[in-house]
Amino acid sequence: MEKRFISSGSEYEAKIGYSRAVVAGGWVFVAGTTGSDPQTGAMPESVVEQCENTIGTISRALAEAGASLDDVVRVNYVLPVAEDFEACWPILSKAFAKAKPAAMMIVAGLISPQMKIEIEVTALLPKA
Template sequence: MRKLISTGSPFEARIGYSRAVVADGWVFVAGTTGYDYAAMVMPKGVEDQCSNALQTIEKALKEAGASLDDVVRVRYIVPDPKEWPACWPITSEAFAKARPAATMISAALQEPEMKIEIEVTARVPSA
């Protein structure tokens, strides 16, 4: 069984992707940036963007029947690696229980105001 999850972001329809895909008990959450989707604004600071991205991911996981505690893999993409340490307190709190395998990659993102993108893979507990 395959389930597609959307946040309603205009980017999902425009680009052609789902926020998350659930397949065979696995949840694959697309790279998620720090937009505040309620206001459709991007905060200036990397910390706020990191928090927003994790909140969006958490909502998608919940809809899939999982949580941040079920994440087994996380990828962080940051354009400026010097900003990455500012996110550590946020990510260590979010993944305190899961302690997933993690990678940080430094690369340009789609828009210059984007300071972090986060992608996760989780396993639904009942799978």
């Protein structure tokens, strides 16, 4: 099976040895993605801004793979503070309005205390 690797240029991709996304067997697997500003690399203080940035980064990776947020079939949310999740619901319900993926949210620490949300998705490539 042929695999294609997609990078967003995150410093963590090189440091840890992973890809933002991997395309394989008709699927797109997008790594856990956090909310740094795609232009500056700065981490916003607001969980809402981080969520918006995260969805943007995921959307760009999916587009490079030939898919979109509408093709997402599975999403995993990780937040260090459970109470922050509800503030993200309007962003997430808009982003996944058509896809309606299977989803879960867990509470866990992230690699940096500045990070307030991490999102991982799996998408099915649309038929050509």
